[in-house]
Amino acid sequence: MTVLFRDFSGPRISPRGSVVCIGAFDGLHLGHRHLLAEARRFADAGNLDLVVVSFEPLPREFFGRANPPPRLIRARQKFRALRDAGADAVGLLRFNQALADTSAEAFITELLVQRLNAHRVMVGPDFFFGKSRRGNLDMLRDLGAVHGFEAQGVQPQIQQDERISSSLIRADLQTGRLTEAAQKLGHPYVIEGRVVRGKQLGRTLGYPTANIRLQGRKPALMGIYATWIHGVGNGPIAGVSSLGTRPTVNGREPLLEAHLFDFDGDLYGKHLQVEFVRKLRDEEKFDDLPALVHQMDRDAAQAREVLACRTLGECA
Structure with missing residues (x-):
């Protein structure tokens, strides 16, 4: 069982000693996975624990509260991915002013030495x-x-003459380059979360949606997408999803709304994973609801076509 800890100070996590990886790990891309695989190899060779240290919120979010950077992955999703990558313990340290004011020397002595009993510390490039x-x-x-x-500093992973980084993946997602983002991540981009009740406007328009709130996190992509929805039944269900503020109905908070094709069932409370396949268009404001529905019909038809050709392997 993987141990989760949130506090900088406390009892020793690893009595037998540990290999420690430190970083934001936003997205768990191929560069992160290379670092974790190297650390797991050292941990196994030395009969040590693999401990991964990250932060929640991320330091960039804490210092840029007025305009935080987009997030690629939620805390819960990150914990599960680190657990699946072989971590024996995961620290999602509460990044607050006290931690921000902690000296680098205290970070080493109090966390790495006293709490984690580190035998080896591994970090990525440009780590501060x-x-x-x-x-x-x-x-x-x-x-x-x-x-x-x-x-030990672990060298970055290079793909097509570029260093794989969370920043590049965010740029790919923001510009609709989902295939390129997936190549850097090692898998298609997914947002997951629990379905909550909304205003049920989509149902009255003929497009009921499973709504997932982003819990105040700024999304890395916006718009209308052809998507696969996982977590319902035995396999993914084709759908069309909107991620945005719903300007036609004067929405404000970003919301992920997934419409599942040919599905009739209660999804409230279910934990779903929405896999983004292709961007169809940007979000826009329509003059009235009939104009919005007309565009939704076009979006749904285009999404069905995209997903059908992906299934058959016939996409251009």
Whole structure:
């Protein structure tokens, strides 16, 4: 069982010693997975625990509260992905002002040495930590020699002459390059969450939707998409999904609305995964509801065509 911990201080997590990976791990892309696989290999060889340390909220979100960067993956989804990647313990540390003010030296001695009993610390390129971002790989190596752990920087993964990064994946998603994003992630892009009750406007328009709130996180993509919806029955169900603020009905909060083709059932409370296949168009405001329904008919027909050709392997 993978242990989840949220606090910087506390009892020792790994009495037998650990290999520690630290990072944002937003999206768990192929670069992250390479780092985790290397760390798992060292942990197995030394009979050590693999401990992954990340943050919630992410430091960028904490310092940029007025305009936070888009998120690729939710905290729960990230924990499950790290668990499935072989982590024995996952730290989603509460990033607040106290943690932001923690010195790099205290981060090393109190967290890595005392709490995690680190034997090896592995980080990605350009990793900085501690107050004013004073900590780096050189400091980890210097203080590691004092405290008895090794520090290692893992080289980035390169794809088509570009370093795989969460920033590049966000750019791909924002510009509708879903295939390119999937290549960097190692799988199609998915947003998951629990279905909540909405105003049921879609049902009155002939397009009932499963609504998933983003819990205040800024999405990495917006618009209308052909999608596969997972979590209902034995296989994915084709659908068309909207992710946006619903300007025609004066919505404000971003909401993911998934319409499942040829499905009639109660989805409230179910945990669904919405897989984004192709962007159909940007969200727009229509003059009235009949104009909106006319466009929804066109979107649904286009999404069916896209997903049918993907299923048959006949897409251009």
